[in-house]
Structures are given as C-alpha cells and as structure tokens.
Amino acid sequence: MAVTNDTKHQRAIGVVLDQLGQRGIYVAVRTVRGSYRLDTAGQRIRIRVYSRFSGEWQTDDWRRDVNDETYDVVVLVYFTNPAPMLFIVPGQEWRAGLEAHAVRDSGHQAIARDRVAQWLYRWDVLDSVSS
Structure with a gap:
C-alpha cells in the first residue's frame, strides 16, 4: 500500500493522540483548510500537526x-524507527520562526529538524500554553 499525504497525516494524528492519551489529555480531531487540528477537551489548547518520513517538514x-x-501549539512528527520523534512547539514560536x-x-518553506531540536518531547509546552 502506497503512503499518501493523507495516510501519513492520519498516522501522525494517531501518534499524537496516543501520546496525549498517555498523559491524560483527550482531544477531538477536526480539519481546517485541509490540515488536521486537535482540540483538547477542557484545556482549550488547539494543536496543529505536521509530519514527515524523510527530508524536512514543509509549509506551502x-x-x-x-x-x-x-492553533496554540504545533506538533511535528518525524517517523523514525522504532518510535517517532515529536517536537512540541509553542504556536507563537512557530509563527516567529516561519517569519524569521x-x-x-x-510561499513554501522547509523546516529542518535542527531548527526545532530544542522542542523535542517538550510536553511542558502544553502546560505553559494552557495556563
């Protein structure tokens, strides 16, 4: 089965849902202009998810x-073996980085992993955004 952008994004959403669920955070999935977003129940955090298997993340x-x-937080999923890497970036930092x-x-922009390395597994970002 070929991996399409849609199946890649669905897998990324599944990874993020699993990780959030392990932390007691439950979310609703919605789409906005063709991209998947997550809304946390009760905490009012809006999450945007990007994914990649190789290369760099892209914005069109x-x-x-x-x-x-x-959105308040961006989660970048990088599919690696044995487990994906997740970078949890505050929305304002993400937007400032895109601008910079x-x-x-x-209109396109590539986002290299070294640009977001400091946000690897930074689940505390969710706490800072929700407070």
Whole structure:
C-alpha cells in the first residue's frame, strides 16, 4: 500500500493522540483548510500537526501560517524507527520562526529538524500554553 499525504497525516494524528492519551489529555480531531487540528477537551489548547518520513517538514504558504491564529501549539512528527520523534512547539514560536526564515519571493518553506531540536518531547509546552 502506497503512503499518501493523507495516510501519513492520519498516522501522525494517531501518534499524537496516543501520546496525549498517555498523559491524560483527550482531544477531538477536526480539519481546517485541509490540515488536521486537535482540540483538547477542557484545556482549550488547539494543536496543529505536521509530519514527515524523510527530508524536512514543509509549509506551502508561510505567509498564511504566520497569520493563522487557529492553533496554540504545533506538533511535528518525524517517523523514525522504532518510535517517532515529536517536537512540541509553542504556536507563537512557530509563527516567529516561519517569519524569521521566510524567503520573501516564495510561499513554501522547509523546516529542518535542527531548527526545532530544542522542542523535542517538550510536553511542558502544553502546560505553559494552557495556563
């Protein structure tokens, strides 16, 4: 079975749901303009999920993403063996990073792992956003 963008995103959502569930955080999945979002029950944290199997994460319109305030946290899923790596980035840090690394004549932007390395498994970000 070929891995499509949709199946990749669904797998990423499943990984994030599992990790959040292990921490007692339960969420509802919704879609916004073709991307998956998670809303935590009671904590009012809105999560956007990006995923990749290789290479770099991509945004197709960094200008739109910089101005998109429909999420509080970004979770970047990097599928590795035996378990995926998760980078939990505060929304304002994500938007500032997109703006800082923007190529003005392109809407696309690649996000390398070293750019978000400090956010690896930073589940405490959820606490800081919800308070």
